[in-house]
Amino acid sequence: MAYKVLILNGSPHTNGCTSRALEEMIRILHEEGVETELLHIGKEDVRGCVSCGFCMKNGRCVFDDKVNEAAKLFEEADGLVIGSPVYYGSPNGTILSFLDRLFYSTRFSKHMKVGASVVSCRRGGNTASFDVLNKYFTISAMPVASGTYWNQVHGFTAEDVEKDLEGLQTMRNLARNMAFLMRAIGAEKERNGLPVQEHDHFTSFPDGK
Numbered sequence: 001m002a003y004k005v006l007i008l009n010g011s012p013h014t015n016g017c018t019s020r021a022l023e024e025m026i027r028i029l030h031e032e033g034v035e036t037e038l039l040h041i042g043k044e045d046v047r048g049c050v051s052c053g054f055c056m057k058n059g060r061c062v063f064d065d066k067v068n069e070a071a072k073l074f075e076e077a078d079g080l081v082i083g084s085p086v087y088y089g090s091p092n093g094t095i096l097s098f099l100d101r102l103f104y105s106t107r108f109s110k111h112m113k114v115g116a117s118v119v120s121c122r123r124g125g126n127t128a129s130f131d132v133l134n135k136y137f138t139i140s141a142m143p144v145a146s147g148t149y150w151n152q153v154h155g156f157t158a159e160d161v162e163k164d165l166e167g168l169q170t171m172r173n174l175a176r177n178m179a180f181l182m183r184a185i186g187a188e189k190e191r192n193g194l195p196v197q198e199h200d201h202f203t204s205f206p207d208g209k
């Protein structure tokens with residue numbers, strides 16, 4: 001069985017630093033027999049979530065744009081990679097609006113789909129941005145794949161990233177670990193199915209009486 005990974009690049013630069021880091025991952029994922037689909041969303045006109053509740057009834061976002069397209073690919077995928085440049089110490093605004101709507105509007109289970117996030121900065125704000133991206137996975141029962149450092153590259157241009165040898169090495173190790181995790185989860189799913197998840201409680205604080 002071929003595992004599939006959806007990759008989102010939040011950067012407006014399709015040949016920029018984030019893209020260079022993701023390319024390194026893609027090369028290794030292909031070597032590992034994993035199929036990939038890359039969406040560049042950084043130049044899309046992506047508005048934020050307006051908390052209208054349309055998705056609760058309809059299972060898709062009221063704004064019918066690339067978010068709904070990505071949702072179908074995400075549902076079919078075994079893993080999701082999120083790449084983002086760092087803007088003022090956070091992931092860029094476009095990817096955040098995209099992810100808020102993608103995760104909130106979709107009703108399909110993300111349980112045990114493997115997540116990995118990658119950030120690119122010139123100088124700083126990388127680990128804070130990395131933490132923000134990983135939170136989309138850890139609220140969705142998605143195991144997070146790790147590299148051999150926090151998954152970051154440094155640079156202002158793709159040429160700079162080329163010189164970040166440890167950053168690129170981290171991307172390769174991350175891709176191998178992600179492929180391994182997807183295979184391990186797939187095999188265990190075949191044998192024993194997914195672990196039970198309880199969903200009975202939502203903001204309930206029983207007083208014990």
Ligand SMILES: Cc1cc2nc3c(=O)[nH]c(=O)nc-3n(C[C@H](O)[C@H](O)[C@H](O)COP(=O)(O)O)c2cc1C
Binds near residue numbers: 018156
């Ligand atoms: C609006 C804006 C804000 C930025 N803020 C930061 C920052 O907080 N820290 C940093 O190191 N680089 C910052 N940068 C630089 C980019 O994060 C960095 O060059 C990144 O590697 C670009 O990735 P890309 O080529 O994939 O777009 C900023 C760039 C822009 C356009």
